[in-house]
Amino acid sequence: MEENNPREIEAKSMRMIDEEIGNLNCTEAERKTIKRVVHASADTDLATKVSFSPGAAEKAQKLIREGADIITDVTMLKSGINERKLAQYGGELKCFIRDEKVMEAAEKTGLTRSIMAVRKAAKLPGKKIFAIGNAPTALFELLRLNEEENLKIDFIVGTPVGFVGAAESKEELMQSDIPHISLEGRKGGSAIAASIVNSILYMMGD
Amino acid sequence: MEENNPREIEAKSMRMIDEEIGNLNCTEAERKTIKRVVHASADTDLATKVSFSPGAAEKAQKLIREGADIITDVTMLKSGINERKLAQYGGELKCFIRDEKVMEAAEKTGLTRSIMAVRKAAKLPGKKIFAIGNAPTALFELLRLNEEENLKIDFIVGTPVGFVGAAESKEELMQSDIPHISLEGRKGGSAIAASIVNSILYMMGD
Numbered sequence: 001m002e003e004n005n006p007r008e009i010e011a012k013s014m015r016m017i018d019e020e021i022g023n024l025n026c027t028e029a030e031r032k033t034i035k036r037v038v039h040a041s042a043d044t045d046l047a048t049k050v051s052f053s054p055g056a057a058e059k060a061q062k063l064i065r066e067g068a069d070i071i072t073d074v075t076m077l078k079s080g081i082n083e084r085k086l087a088q089y090g091g092e093l094k095c096f097i098r099d100e101k102v103m104e105a106a107e108k109t110g111l112t113r114s115i116m117a118v119r120k121a122a123k124l125p126g127k128k129i130f131a132i133g134n135a136p137t138a139l140f141e142l143l144r145l146n147e148e149e150n151l152k153i154d155f156i157v158g159t160p161v162g163f164v165g166a167a168e169s170k171e172e173l174m175q176s177d178i179p180h181i182s183l184e185g186r187k188g189g190s191a192i193a194a195s196i197v198n199s200i201l202y203m204m205g206d
Numbered sequence: 207m208e209e210n211n212p213r214e215i216e217a218k219s220m221r222m223i224d225e226e227i228g229n230l231n232c233t234e235a236e237r238k239t240i241k242r243v244v245h246a247s248a249d250t251d252l253a254t255k256v257s258f259s260p261g262a263a264e265k266a267q268k269l270i271r272e273g274a275d276i277i278t279d280v281t282m283l284k285s286g287i288n289e290r291k292l293a294q295y296g297g298e299l300k301c302f303i304r305d306e307k308v309m310e311a312a313e314k315t316g317l318t319r320s321i322m323a324v325r326k327a328a329k330l331p332g333k334k335i336f337a338i339g340n341a342p343t344a345l346f347e348l349l350r351l352n353e354e355e356n357l358k359i360d361f362i363v364g365t366p367v368g369f370v371g372a373a374e375s376k377e378e379l380m381q382s383d384i385p386h387i388s389l390e391g392r393k394g395g396s397a398i399a400a401s402i403v404n405s406i407l408y409m410m411g412d
Contacts, residue, residue, distance in 0.1 A: 006318045009343070013369040042367045042392035043249075076396070079285040112212045137215070161248045161397075163219040186248035190282070191367075191395045 080194030133193030136165030286400030339399030342371035
């Protein structure tokens with residue numbers, strides 16, 4: 001009755017997803033990412049909500065090939081990304097939410113740790129892909145740094161979830177000049193952000 | 207415009223959730239868990255899908271007070287649970303998915319690592335709460351161990367997500383004699399499982 005072979009389960013899931021989402025007006029690479037998002041959420045409604053800046057998957061892959069690090073807003077998202085695959089290209093997976101200085105600064109200012117964590121990360125040297133699955137405040141801060149502080153943000157996978165600010169922060173990302181993959185509306189989360197990042201890594205082959 | 211104080215953001219979110227989900231036929235404790243699930247998913251449809259065995263929250267709290275460990279199916283879920291809070295009662299947060307013997311056994315049998323990981327965990331001494339956010343196969347295996355191998359499973363937070371087996375495994379859990387909190391349908395995931403476990407920990411006060 002139930003299936004126990006992980007490869008068969010995934011293949012069967014992907015066939016069901018293909019059937020249920022039907023035709024979409026998107027590139028082959030975009031469809032692969034969309035299928036991973038639906039796979040992670042079991043929410044077929046999201047198939048038409050994933051938003052890509054032009055050539056987003058290719059841009060993210062180029063950054064990864066150049067050794068970009070991936071910075072996550074929360075440790076849960078960090079746990080969901082295929083670190084081994086990223087390491088093949090020299091990049092590291094990082095999260096500063098539990099960094100001591102970040103925690104002190106958040107305490108002192110009353111701002112979220114997520115804000116302080118991305119502020120710290122954005123100022124580090126090197127190429128970076130930000131993956132924001134949880135905190136709208138982190139995404140707003142990246143947009144502000146890009147706009148007001150002239151800190152060019154290379155790429156954002158931005159899918160914060162929630163009732164306060166999540167949809168608005170993603171809307172602003174979609175309007176920005178930052179290369180991105182995002183999701184319309186309130187839904188999102190770490191699993192979805194991880195599925196997007198992993199879809200990009202998996203498309204890169206071995 | 208956007209809010210940056212984490213306590214205010216959470217309080218505002220919870221007020222919005224209260225308003226949107228309206229009256230539910232459930233206990234005060236159940237409502238707290240349901241609100242956390244909606245908060246984690248931004249999916250108000252889930253408010254009526256969370257399923258509790260009788261007195262589930264109280265049973266889970268009793269286990270935690272007795273020093274139960276919490277065993278997760280995947281590391282992503284482990285990252286999402288408040289470990290510090292659990293440690294106050296002597297319990298540990300554990301996940302065996304990357305355990306060397308588990309990986310070897312999965313390779314040898316062609317079964318999922320999730321199956322092998324819960325099989326190992328269930329045979330350890332001591333009280334345990336299983337939190338299954340991802341793998342239907344892990345949940346099916348726990349149900350089998352409970353039924354066929356007479357390994358009494360104390361409690362399951364079971365919210366695997368997906369197209370193959372997820373809804374069916376949760377349905378079987380809801381029909382079982384194992385104390386549980388679960389979610390009807392295909393949706394679920396690590397963030398939802400974490401939100402349920404954390405809601406129980408947060409209700410325990412300091």
